[in-house]
Amino acid sequence: MSDTFKGEEIRIDYRTGVKIIFSNVRNNKPTDFSELSDKWESDVSKCPFEYGKESLNKTIKLVGGDEHSWKLKVIENKFPLLAPQFDFLPKDKFLKEEPAFGYCEVIFETPLHNVRFSQLEKEDYLRWLDAIIERENALYSRERIKYVYTFKNEGPRSGASLSHAHTQMMAFDEISRTIKEEQAKIKEFFDKEKECLYEYAVKQEKERILAENETFIAFAPFGSRISAESVIMPKRHISYVGLLSKEEKSDFIGILSKIIKINDSIFGKLSYNLLFHELKSDDMFHFHVEIYPRVITFASIEFAGFNTNQIFPESYVKTFLEKSSLE
Ligand SMILES: [Zn+2]
Ligand SMILES: [Zn+2]
Structure with a gap:
């Protein structure tokens, strides 16, 4: 661990060349889903993404209404795997590490808690798609960003930690291995x-x-x-x-x-x-x-x-x- 370690870093596994994003912020992240459970629903009163709870997160955009009537909302991920950090010391020759540079955003495609993505209406999906296009363009316009990854983890077995339907966007300074x-x-x-x-x-x-x-x-x-x-x-x-x-x-x-x-x-x-x-x-x-x-x-x-x-x-x-x- 380097002296300037901030919580997110990429290590390169010398055995395979594979890059691994390490982050300890995730350990403090609240989760609605316990490991490999099949329980989808969670308590709406504890959900920090409901109407009127905008101050709990950094809101980037509300679409279709204000904080009591939005139909779609984009926020900065409070527990990001990537962060815009620049002051990172040079890495070791063998044990290579680098800052996990980038931006993470979350789109909530419905204000309704405990609704699955498959239950949305056509206009909800279209609004969702337009938000993705807009946020991708915004992220691509930032300095150093070369690749924006948009994805959904849906349900307790998907790796998601939130039950409120959401989409994630991660902007990296390099293209991912799979896409390469x-x-x-x-x-x-x-x-x-x-x-x-x-x-x-x-x-x-x-x-x-x-x-x-x-x-x-x-x-x-x-x-x-x-x-x-x-x-x-x-x-x-x-x-x-x-x-x-x-x-x-x-x-x-x-x-x-x-x-x-x-x-x-x-x-x-x-x-x-x-x-x-x-x-x-x-x-x-x-x-x-x-x-x-x-x-x-x-x-x-x-x-x-x-x-x-x-x-x-x-x-x-x-x-x-x-x-x-x-x-
Ligand atoms: Zn919710
Ligand atoms: Zn083609």
Whole structure:
């Protein structure tokens, strides 16, 4: 631990080169969910994000009303993994550490406590999407920021600590490892085939399509790493969410809400992670959203770097389409 340690730092594991964000602020963070419980609801009177409790957090923006009537709210994360810190001493040659530089924001997409994301109305989702686009642009305009990661942890098994529906945004001074890996795959494929990997993939995923409309498509990928995993992507080649047209936004919400609602009807109240994969700085990247239901927990085999999956994407698609025909 360096002398200037402030609470958030990145260490680079010399065995693998993997970066780990350390933060002790999380230890003091209140949690509505105990480890791996299935309890979704929490006491509304203890929730610090309700109407009139704005002074408990640093509010960035209220949308659709004032502190007693907002429909969406953006705040600074009170327990951030990243912080805008600059005065950090140079690192050791072998035990490498660096400041966990960045910004963390939280969007509350509904004022209603104990409401699941899958229960929102279309106008709520559209407001949510517009807030994401606006905040991404604002974060990208800050000095040193190279990558903004938008994601949702939904439910007690997703890693979320809050039960009040929310979306997180983290702005980093470098692109994440997963996105860099996807970026490299996309470039490698393009160099060889002169075509976008994701647009090519859609043509190969015909048997595994979950939903489709004019401008968007969703499928359960052939090589699903997680049970009942899905990918939602625009048919048009765009690298980040800020480039969506009005029609595409509406189509995106149509498909996204369908997937999470039908997943709930297949699995019951489902914990999941919803991840935006996008890159503002690389036109070659193809924007998509990945949804990872937390049906099964990782075991030793996954720690060895092998993924296992108990549900074939084809059987997930079959069940999904059966349920969707009943809706
Ligand atoms: Zn609440
Ligand atoms: Zn593309």
